Amino acid sequence: MGGDSKYLGLWYVAPYVIGLLLFTAFPFVASFYLSFTDYDLLSKPEWTGLDNYKKLFTRDRTFDKSLKVTLTYVFMTVPLKLAFALFIAVILNYRLRAIGLFRTAFYVPSILGGSIAIAVLWRYIFADTGLVNMMLEGLGFEAVNWFGDPENALFTISLLRCWQFGSAMVIFLAALQSVDKSLYEAASIDGANKWQLFRYITLPLITPVIFFNLIMQTVQAFQEFNGPYIITEGGPLKSTYLLPLYIYDKAFKSFDMGYASAIAWVLFVIIMVLTSIAFWSSKKWVYYAGDKRS
Amino acid sequence: MTAIPQISADTLANMEKQRRRARVSSTFRYSLLIIVGLIMVYPLVWMFGASFKTNAEIFSSPSFWPKEPTVQGYIDGWQTSTPYTFAKFFGNSMLIIIPKMIGTAISCTLVAYGFARFDFPFKKIIFSTVIATLLLPNVVTRIPQYLLFRDIGWLDSFLPLWVPSALAGDAFFVFMLIQFLRAIPRDMEEAARVDGANTLQTLIYIVVPMLMPALISVCLFQFMWTMNDFLGPLIYLSSVENYPISLALKLSIDTTEAFAWNQILAMSCLALAPSLFVFFMAQKYFIEGISTGGVKG
Known part of the structure; x- marks a missing residue:
């Protein structure tokens, strides 16, 4: 708007800039610094160079385990959740009656899913004599040791995240509904079957949303805390001891701030590398309609 | 034939x-x-x-x-094993949520307006930090944030839980409002400016009313996420009298789970009730909000 000072806009974004510097930029730099120190809150941080990282990668068996568990969790949960969200969104996208009702039913768990109450519920329904096992036995199957067995525990935790597929689904559904219907008609006349319609029209057109969901879900899955903290407390045998739990324990139970920062940075770098790979590869598979590319 | x-x-x-x-x-x-x-x-x-x-x-x-x-x-669950009833913990949750919601709505509106309607030096760089923050995992900033709040004496208070948000700290909401503002035509604002309104008046009287649906979405999401937030209170709050519902629930698991599952389930239901109520009251804002900005959760 013409006559205003060119700094006027800066005044409006000033709260953000202050918040950014204080609560994001400064902590970001500080945590990098802390990761090279030994800091127990009582005395000043003591520079130890690469010691924390050396210890992490050579002597810390807990870190090895935790890293493995985290990667397994993310690579198991994210594809499962997204595939399921897309599958249900595709079905909902047929002109069905009561679409609103279904959408609500599928979405409610995403709203509540992160809460402690739901983690509590998860403990109860997957307990040895919990709801799921009672149902399995009622149907003539054997009860499963969902949390007690290190083989199963991580899977049970990741089910909790998959149960919250609703928010990804709503985003998929919005994208599906915006696909131009005339494309389908044209392709049908040319003799394309339903699978081909999906594979060659729908899927390419919604790749931007797949990409968005993939990035967001991956970043979040790496930071899962509530589920394993409440449900299994990282156990049994550390089979659900995700890195955020390890960081929390190191920082706020042992007050080993330097070491905890180093773990956080390793986690951060892993997330960044994976996101960068996704961004880099997106040029090859994400479709942007002509002028929308920006 | x-x-x-x-x-x-x-x-x-x-x-x-x-x-x-x-x-x-x-x-x-x-x-x-x-x-x-x-x-x-x-x-x-x-x-x-x-x-x-x-x-x-x-x-x-x-x-x-x-x-x-x-x-x-x-009845038993409401009494808790502490000197307080659950009413106290609900109250604490509200004392965190209400300032956080109001602060978020005001700060994010100002910031989004700044980004969507003005040109200013360093705009590109500053805007790119919004996107970067969107993707930045909190885990990497959490420890120094804790140390910062410890040094300014905010531990065991509600301030660390809402002040960052009141400075437009939730990049997701800023982003969502910018997207929304970009889709609103500027004619009305320009007319108001011609009639002599300054930018702040234009914002309050013209933009905010049009932005209302998006602002409601912002408040609702903030409500849900803050209700669900556990790690924040876990790190910053230490005395039971300051516990919000999420921590109180964890406490009751630790103290009564061995014998009173029904109490825990009852209190879990109560803990979910506000979010469910808000969701069903305002469902369409959720679905709209999620489809314009994309969402975590």
Whole structure:
């Protein structure tokens, strides 16, 4: 708007800039610094160079385990959740009656899913004599040791995240509904079957949303805390001891701030590398309609 | 002449076949959706039912219907094992949520307006930090944030839980409002400026009313996420008198789970009630918000 000072806009974004510097930029730099120190809150941080990282990668068996568990969790949960969200969104996208009702039913768990109450519920329904096992036995199957067995525990935790597929689904559904219907008609006349319609029209057109969901879900899955903290407390045998739990324990139970920062940075770098790979590869598979590319 | 009726008979048969196939597949779709819907919702229904069960019954039947309904779980659970009742913890949650919601709404509106309607030095760089923050995992900033709040003496208070948000710290909301503002035509704002309104007046009287649906979405999401937030309070709050619901629930698990599952389920239901209520009151804002900005969760 013409006559205003060119700094006027800066005044409006000033709260953000202050918040950014204080609560994001400064902590970001500080945590990098802390990761090279030994800091127990009582005395000043003591520079130890690469010691924390050396210890992490050579002597810390807990870190090895935790890293493995985290990667397994993310690579198991994210594809499962997204595939399921897309599958249900595709079905909902047929002109069905009561679409609103279904959408609500599928979405409610995403709203509540992160809460402690739901983690509590998860403990109860997957307990040895919990709801799921009672149902399995009622149907003539054997009860499963969902949390007690290190083989199963991580899977049970990741089910909790998959149960919250609703928010990804709503985003998929919005994208599906915006696909131009005339494309389908044209392709049908040319003799394309339903699978081909999906594979060659729908899927390419919604790749931007797949990409968005993939990035967001991956970043979040790496930071899962509530589920394993409440449900299994990282156990049994550390089979659900995700890195955020390890960081929390190191920082706020042992007050080993330097070491905890180093773990956080390793986690951060892993997330960044994976996101960068996704961004880099997106040029090859994400479709942007002509002028929308920006 | 003779060929034509034959073709249409074929076509008719074909159409009939297609219609039948359509009916079969739509039956299949509905059944699938209903089954998935039940799987999604039954745990919640079961939880609600089980909160009225006696302790002995909770782990004895998969049915959600209590045989001898009792509200004992609610009565005992409400008292908690602390000197406070759950009312205190609900109150604490509100003392965090309300300033956080108001602060978020105001700061994010100002910032989004700044980005969407003005050119200023370093705009590109500053805006790129919004996107970067969107993707930045909190885990990497959490420890120094804690140290910062410790040094300024904010530990065991609600301030660390809402002040960052009141400075537009939730990049997601800023981003969502910018997207929304970009889609609103500027004619009305320009007219107001011509009539002599300054930018702040234009914002308050012209932009904010149009932005209302998006602002409601922002407040609702902030409400839900803050209700669900556990790690923040866990790190910053140490005395029980400051506990919000999430921590109080964890505390009651630690102290009473060995013997009183119905209390815990009852309090879990109460803990979910505000979010559910808000969600059903304002469903359409959620769906709209999520589709314009994309969302975490």
